[in-house]
Amino acid sequence: MSRLPTFPSAHFDEFDEDPHGEDPKRQESGDKMKRLALDLVGRWYWIVLGLVLGYLGASYYLSKAPKQYSATTTLLVKQQTSSVMARDQVDEIDLRTQEAMNTVAERIRRLDLMERVASREDVRSLPGLIPPVVDWRPDWMKEKVDESSATPEQSVVPPPAALGGLISRWTTVSIRRMTRLMDVAVTHPVPEVSKALADAIADEYLKEVAAARTTGRSNSIDLLGKGMDEAREGLQAARGALATYARTLQVQQALDAKEIEVTGLQRKYLRRHPKMITANGELERLKENFLGEFEVARKSPSDRVYWDSVSDTLPDREASPAEYLRTARQLLISRANVLQSETDSLNKVYETMIAQQKEASVNQESEESSTEISSAARVPGFSSAPMARKVHTSGIAGGLAGGLLIALLLVRLDNKYHTVAQIVSDTGETVLAAVSDIRPHHLAAAEKQYLKRHPDAAKNEDFHENWDERIIFRPGVSSTSYAEMYRVLRASVTLLGEEARRKITLFSSALPGEGKTSTSTNYALAAAGQGRKTLLIDLDLRKPSVHKMFGMQREQENGGITECLAGIAPFEKVIIRNTGQENFHLILSGRRAPNPGELLDTGRLKAILARACQEYDVVVLDTAPLLAVPDTRIVAPLAHNVCLVARAEYTPKGAVRRVLDVLREDGTTLSGIVFNGFKEKRRLIGENYSYGYYRTSRYGRAYRYGYGSYGSYGADDEDEKDLPKRGNRRKRR
Structure with a gap:
């Protein structure tokens, strides 16, 4: 349906630019971020509420959390090597490397070591070893609970396995940068307990290292000898299998050369030319020769297991002679390459083991490392946790993040327009x-x-x-x-x-x-x-x-x-x-x-x-x-x-x-x-x-029909609303 012919819309004055002729462009990403920031600022009360709750939560945590005391025992991990060893050999096992020091730290953290510490009588008899359970309820709530229902303080020392797990949680092992010093720190609510546990862990680890040296280690030369025997046997088997294919591989190379020659002659001569007949005859003879050598090599007992495993991939020689020849050549070349690679690898392994055996025989009496206590733990005089400033900072940061998240979620879920700027930005x-x-x-x-x-x-x-x-x-x-x-x-x-x-x-x-x-x-x-x-x-x-x-x-x-x-x-x-x-x-x-x-x-x-x-x-x-x-x-x-x-x-x-x-x-x-x-x-x-600013009421609440529920718009049951109201200004509609 067109517009009224009396007033054609083609003519506009100089001020009418008809900006609605086509869809306007969407706002750039910078404008969208600005709009998002304004919407978040508009919900500043959620951000402030998050900050307040974060600060109050941090203060409540500080009022309930028990003070923690940390005691540290420092270990010195030393390196000793024999003077007959070369410099590059020393660097390979130097405990000053980060990897080696991390290995020592992980050995200290082992649960079986903590269980041995938990089994010591001097540790199990420490007063206050098991800290009481923290009651996080507010004081006014505790007063309303009967004393009979209150949880009793835990005072029984658990078995070594469970206590070892607790000690492992209390213990931190760290390495000082650019040194061979290792700190074993234990954090506990009782200062004396933290000192005793730190010393006990260091003492148990030193006993373990000493026991390992006195009981002796496995003979590395014997282990290397067994490895050399296995490598030698594998190398001999690979070389033997590869030798059975020597003649077949020679025929394969001759066959490849003849096929290239025949391909070149086909470009010059016809099929019945004497040179082509002679070349094709030689090619057929080489094929028969290859197949004969292949059957001999395939049935050789030195590599019979492999050929039994791939026999299903070979087609029937009588039914498909050409396919059989192609598959046989591929399998032969593949197997020869595998055997050659295996021979080279085993040869390198064997030579490396020979060098290691000579090295081990020279240094078998040398001591790789030793550990000693650099400084014993002391009873801490002040608590290490919780730190009020850090807890308050974390609480405020968490509250701010939570408030921003709630505000952002409300912005995302908000499906209504609140300002002119919003509707302009969204619709254009x-x-x-x-x-x-x-x-x-x-x-x-x-x-x-x-x-x-x-x-x-x-x-x-x-x-x-x-x-x-x-x-x-x-x-x-x-x-x-x-x-x-x-x-x-x-x-x-x-x-x-x-x-x-x-x-x-x-x-x-x-x-x-x-x-x-x-x-x-x-x-x-x-x-x-x-x-x-x-x-x-x-x-x-x-x-x-x-x-x-x-x-x-x-x-x-x-x-x-x-x-x-x-x-x-x-x-x-x-x-x-x-x-x-x-x-x-x-x-x-x-x-x-x-x-x-x-x-x-x-x-x-x-x-x-x-x-x-x-x-x-x-x-x-x-x-x-x-x-x-x-x-x-x-x-x-x-x-x-x-x-x-x-x-x-x-x-x-x-x-x-x-x-x-x-x-x-x-x-x-x-x-x-x-x-x-x-x-x-x-x-x-x-x-x-x-x-400007108008303090307005909630006018319009009576007109809030749900979106999507307008199917009965103008139905007959609303006829009674057609009657005029007298004194409309006296009574709000």
Whole structure:
């Protein structure tokens, strides 16, 4: 359906750049990060709460955690080597290397060593060896628990295996950088216990090293001798197997050379040429010779095991002689290469073992290493843990991370728009105006002050008494900042293009309850207040609300837009001209239409709008929600300005995106978005481009229909809502 022919949209003035002709580009990554940072700052209270909880948690931990004392015994790991050894041989086993020192440290940490320490009587008899269980409950909670149910302190020393595990957890073994000194530190709530355990661990390790030296080690020369015998036997077997293939490999090489020669002759001579006949005969003879040698080598007992394992891969010689020859050559070459590689490897191993045997025979009496105590442990005079500064820092850092995580999660889960900047960043569309949440008591106070200053105005108040409290352009209220917001909307729509060619302005929303009716009504009154003849048409045929705004009956004597569309009533008869506002006329919805979609989808609506454009300067259409019913999609192509009303903290982001997609699919250009009902907060000033800070109420809660639950929009059970309310400003809707 095309737009009205009376007002072609091809011509725009020099100020109309039509920025909505195509989708705007998304914000750059830097803008997105800035938006994320602003959203996180907007939830600063979670971050502060995390910081406070982190600090309080750290303080509580310090008040409950027992003090820990650390005692350290230092060991010196020395290196001794025989003077007959070469320098490069010493470096291979030098305990000054990090790997060797780490090996010694791991040997000290062994659980069997800790169990031997736990088995000593002097250790098991230490007072306070088993620390009491820490009760992390607060004091007020412990007082409410009966003493009989309290957990008794653990005083029985466990068996060596369990105690060894505890000692292992208390023990830390570290290596001092660029030295051969090793610190064995034990941390325990009792200072004397930590000293005794550190000395006992060092003493047990020194006894283990001494026992290893006195009992002797396995004879390395014997081990090397056994290894040399095994390597020698393997080397002989590999060489023997390789020798059986010597003749077969020679025939294989001759066969390869003859095949290359025959290939060269084929390029020069025909198949029956004497040279080709001779060459092919020699080639066949070499093949037969190779197969004979191959069968002899395959059946040799020196490598019979291998050929038995691969016999299944050989094809039948009688059935496929060519395939049999190709497979045999491949297996022979592969086996020969394996045997040659194995022979080289075993030969290197054998030579290495000979050199090691000579080395071991020279140095068999040398002592590799020894360990001694460099400094014994002392009873610590001050606690090593917990460190208050470190615990507080960790608690604050953890609380900050937790608060940021919660704030980030809330930002991620937030599916509503809160500021103009958010909706602009997410949709890329222009926001025509931002209308804050209207506080009825603000309007009542302004109206009261106006009546005090203008007592005569009370005589005309009866006409506006039934107007809804959301209508801003009435005596005593039209000078408030709320009215200025709608005047901004009026100015924004005016700047969309030449007024004479953009008369019809349509207001809709994604879902019910976003304030499209109050927005269209106030916009129409704002336009009329500027001296322009304005007509407001209620085209929400399923659930009309314009008549409620003005306290009128839905079904008028002369009918409404439904009767006009159906051809029952003429256009000039359904217009309500006595509205109490100069230059402002109304057309209500009229009787309930049984088929609104079909009623709108006619040429009659186009004719009505063309007639309205001839008689009025501004035509305002209040239509149904776009996602609830398809009616607005039929009307939108006939409007010059299509405005989407989105309610702050109510409209889901997905619903707005879906509306934009629907309009884009229909080829309808969205003029802009009216951001309605936002609650201005100090931390968001500038985000909504508003006039300042307003302490607003929770207006709009009664209009919060769930997204997706609009299937019954305009159903018959809501007919009772069509009746006007008297004294709307007395009782909040």
